[in-house]
Amino acid sequence: MMTMLCCTVFFTKSASTRDDGTPIGYLITNTDSYKPLASFLRFFVEKKIHIKRFIIDCSLEQVQAIKEGYNAGISNQGDHFDAAITFNPQHLFKVFNEQIKSLLKIAPSTNDTNHQSKDGELIFHKNTDSSCNRFKLTEGIRD
Known part of the structure; x- marks a missing residue:
């Protein structure tokens, strides 16, 4: 034990x-x-x-x-x-980040492609207008 x-x-x-x-x-x-x-x-x-x-x-x-x-x-x-x-x-940010990742459920569709890079960056790419929006959940506070 x-x-x-x-x-x-x-x-x-x-x-x-x-x-x-x-x-x-x-x-x-x-x-x-x-x-x-x-x-x-x-x-x-x-x-x-x-x-x-x-x-x-x-x-x-x-x-x-x-x-x-x-x-x-x-x-x-x-x-x-x-x-x-x-x-x-x-x-605090680590716990917040883990909670967000557990709640984010993105269903794949034929029009959208969703990827998650190795560093935790979530990338949303809309095929229709070829724009790419990036959202990164970071740990820590920067001054």
Whole structure:
């Protein structure tokens, strides 16, 4: 029987630098439940580590863990903790892209030719006027 491990890494980033951040905590569990993560986040509350924002995958378990473990936390001195939750855009677009691809069902007809290239670009070609419209579902946000 194979045991699945979930790893969560917490980074701190400075607004003045453009680095990828410095790891400040690691959590490895054998469950996908929100409870170990919520318990781990209470440690940050107890140590009065204020976190402005959590950037997470598209996971309701992570949202619940942050709300119950960190945002609902009150330290011994009465400090309140409330961090924003932001979804990682690359993960969000990946999920969106997968959903769109699963919903796009194009029936072949004698007048239209539909192709999908190797890079995920969907090409619609109308034979009647020989125009070609391209729609590409991309992952990530470009500035």
